[in-house]
Amino acid sequence: MSTSPPRQRIDTEMQDCRTLAPDCLEPIISFTSPLDACRWSVVSRSFNDVARSNAVWVKSLPSDYQNLVPASRSTFPLKDLYLSLCDHPVLIEDGRKDLGTIWADYPINARGLCQYKE
Template sequence: MEMNLLDLPEECIAAVISFTSPHDACRISAVSKLLRSAADSNAAWERFLPSDPRLVNDHSLSTVSIKQLFLRLCESPPLTDDGRTSFWMEKRSGKKCWMLSARKLEIV
């Protein structure tokens, strides 16, 4: 018996998409309406967010989807830790990026 990806429930497709990259999730959404719905779901994007809630809390709003939250984290990075560090997400790969100011560094 042959099975087609589109025969799977949307939740399963979203789970599969969550194992890819943010870039791939956006690309797969252009294939069909079902894949777009699965690729835009919170279940597909939750895995791309950092696990540390402190990095997400400043950006989260109750009306924002997980995908929109991820995209906010990819935009201009806010300064944290007394203006000495900055955190953002790399849009294409979902990698976490940190920038430390020179004042944060100590040479011993």
Template sequence: MMVMVMVGEGVGFQDLPEGCIANVVSLTTPRDACSLALVSSTFRSAAESDSVWDRFLPSDYNDIVSQSTSSSCRSKKQLYLSLCENPILVDDGKKVISLYNVI
């Protein structure tokens, strides 16, 4: 993605496309993403995006969730928070999957 800036004009971070901001936020931590969501509506929209929370979830989260009987979440952020607060029993109750809640 290309962003054109005229010489002499000041461009703030919030002037970047939401996808760029979301990419930067995804390189932080879940706690930082939640904090950045408080900065502005642009940051909130970027920080709430599934592309950000997809990076915080384990790469095999689809397999983990498919073994669960819990209800589905509407967003990947909700899934992340659910996995932090509600461990999932898998392999006939022989294993527990949980994320460490860092928020």
């Protein structure tokens, strides 16, 4: 019984990974940081489509983000809205935090479980 060379096996595994259905990819990517979601987008077209989806980016925004956003930005894709808010922060929690500090307070560990800091 012959085994595949390591490089060929890795290429095959990556090909299998790139063909995952968006329904499988979306929950995985949505539990990563916004930066990691952007990194995932270069893997393949299907990863890019999922990484740009609103379902992934809504989890990166505050739950009341609609109240923070001017009407002119309300129709942006949520990824664009997130990036725009990072470039032009809106202070939240009585001016103590902006959107860029949210992920610093709620990091995701390797298993995808939230570790909340007190």
